[in-house]
Amino acid sequence: MTFQLTLHLKREHFEQIERGEQKFEFRPKTPYWHKHLIDRKYKTIRLVCGYPRRGEKPREMIVRYRGWLPKIIKHSHFGEKPVRVFAIPVHDRIN
Numbered sequence: 001m002t003f004q005l006t007l008h009l010k011r012e013h014f015e016q017i018e019r020g021e022q023k024f025e026f027r028p029k030t031p032y033w034h035k036h037l038i039d040r041k042y043k044t045i046r047l048v049c050g051y052p053r054r055g056e057k058p059r060e061m062i063v064r065y066r067g068w069l070p071k072i073i074k075h076s077h078f079g080e081k082p083v084r085v086f087a088i089p090v091h092d093r094i095n
Contacts, residue, residue, distance in 0.1 A: 004046050005046070007025055007046070014048075014059070017090050017091075024069075025088045025090045026075065026087055028084070029085060062093070066089040068087060073085055
């Protein structure tokens with residue numbers, strides 16, 4: 001059985017992906033993301049800009065799921081120290 005992974009993004013990152021400037025979306029290597037990414041068979045990823053209000057049409061993109069890569073990055077969203085992340089490719093857009 002295949003599923004669709006849904007990722008909610010800040011507008012800044014959503015628009016960077018939309019313009020083709022951001023090729024990966026990063027998620028920290030935590031038990032939560034481990035459970036959602038390891039040994040799961042996704043066909044697509046639904047990228048949603050923020051959390052739309054009830055009844056509001058979400059701003060979204062659908063991309064092909066191409067797995068993930070283990071990486072160590074340093075980014076302000078994760079603090080000052082390098083952190084292990086799941087790097088999820090988001091450049092193969094369907095719509």
